[in-house]
Amino acid sequence: MSEVAAVANPEALIDRPVRKRRARPLRFGAVPSRATRSVILIIAAILFLAPIVALVEFSLRVGQPVNGVQAHGFLHYLAIFDPASSGTYQDLFQGIVNSLIICVITVIIVLVLLLPTMLLVELRFPKLRRVLEFICIIPITIPTVVLVVGFVPVYSAVVGIFGSAPWTLAFAVGVIVLPYAYRPIASNMAALDLIVLSEAALSLGASWGSVLGRVILPNLRRGIFAASFITIAVVLGEYTIATFLSRNVFQTALYQLQHTDPYVGAIFAVLALLFGFILLLIIGRVGSATRNRTSA
């Protein structure tokens, strides 16, 4: 309905049930027509799917084109499982394993260092909240490619203490992850009044242990969950730190594969993008569940 028609015929507006108006909040102003929306979104979808489609097509190519016709098949997919070629992909599988180990340790860093600090600041030192937020946002302002210049000498010390095993990268990656991990936990905390919750529990005779374990953490599980998932996504996509420190992780192995077997590189790139998409889709669904609950 155009706005002119709405002014001319106000009953048309009043007739609309309230529920419907909440579902489509902006009929007068910024909301596009159905046709406009479809055209824009379809064009965007085509443009954004094109490289992914090309990646899949590339991974299915078999041999060189004959008379301009490219044959397709699952040859490269089967090659991954072929014992004869296991040597070719050894670095890739090792890189994936390394990345998964780094994922686990980075999530532990988030849960053991960041989360308790955020809780402590929220409950005991609210004045430090801005400071903590500022610290956690710094890694956005200082690009990773700048930080790694400093990581190189820092890691010569780290190697002296912990050795040069790939998992040590988690210390550096944990810093890169801070902004991403901080935000979902912070917005979950902002939706609760942790002080009131914990004082209520304490006045009912709960110990601090059960306040944490049975009141605070269960209420924060969505934020913690989202922070962990986004940490995993960031770690699996991390390339800069690993190249500068010459460690083998998933992304650096993928990059190497581009020169030896680009087809298998394409397969794993598709799988990784899909995996990241699913992780973030889950975060999105969990996040919207949080919104529903707090608005209810």
Add this chain to the structure above:
Amino acid sequence: MWLGLLPFLVYVVLFLAVPAIIAVASGFFDSNGVFTFANLKALTQPQILNQFIASFGVSAVTAVVGAVAGSIICFALMGTKPDGVLRSVVDSASSVLAQFGGVMLAFAFIALIGTEGLLTKLLEQAGWLQNPLNHFGTNGTLLYQVPGLTIPYLYFQVPLMVLTFMPAMEGLKTTWGEANATLGGTRFTYWTRIAMPILAPAFFGSMILLFANAFSSYATAAALISQGGIIPLAIKQATSSETVVGIANVAGVLALGMVIVMVLLMSGYGLLQRRASRWQR
């Protein structure tokens, strides 16, 4: 109680403060470890200046195009249910592409518009043997040159715009549209007199964020261009070899230059974001 803050503090000092300070400060020391300002003249070398200019160029083009395209997508998403399937898919896809891409995005674009790419081949088969994709300038394939970076960069810039600009778009109140309609305004006056002025700070703030994002991004460029050409690639080269003859710790000098640019950009973003947040309550 204060002790509880200590572990995180130690971690942040060791792995954030120390590396950041080392990175920036190393530019002020010569090869013998003596303090000097002499290295800063690396910033005046034409080869470094040109790479800064190239970085600014790629960042500016992708920030402007990304901001416009991203806000058009935000506009198309207006009025859809925030918890609906469409928005969940768009949000998740945007987050993946904005944060996760790197090497994999480079692969996808090699498969699309690289020398053997799907689109490149299609154009060749259509009879356009020397198209802009495989004969850009005199240097061959567009994707492996600095101007070609704009294409894969847009692939993460547009999603970042959708993520950062959507909250501002959603802050537009229904009542403003109704007020405009009852006062006899058209959809055109709604956009020019109400929505655009309100969205302007958020729009330009997001554009600055996009600029900063492209300026600091490394992985995609590293996977596509081997000979360098933008500042993050120059830092990598400077850590492995002496890129400017007679000047030590060029990587530190470049890191300092990047940080100065980033701090300026992020303070601009912060200012505009504060203005924009007025309308998002």
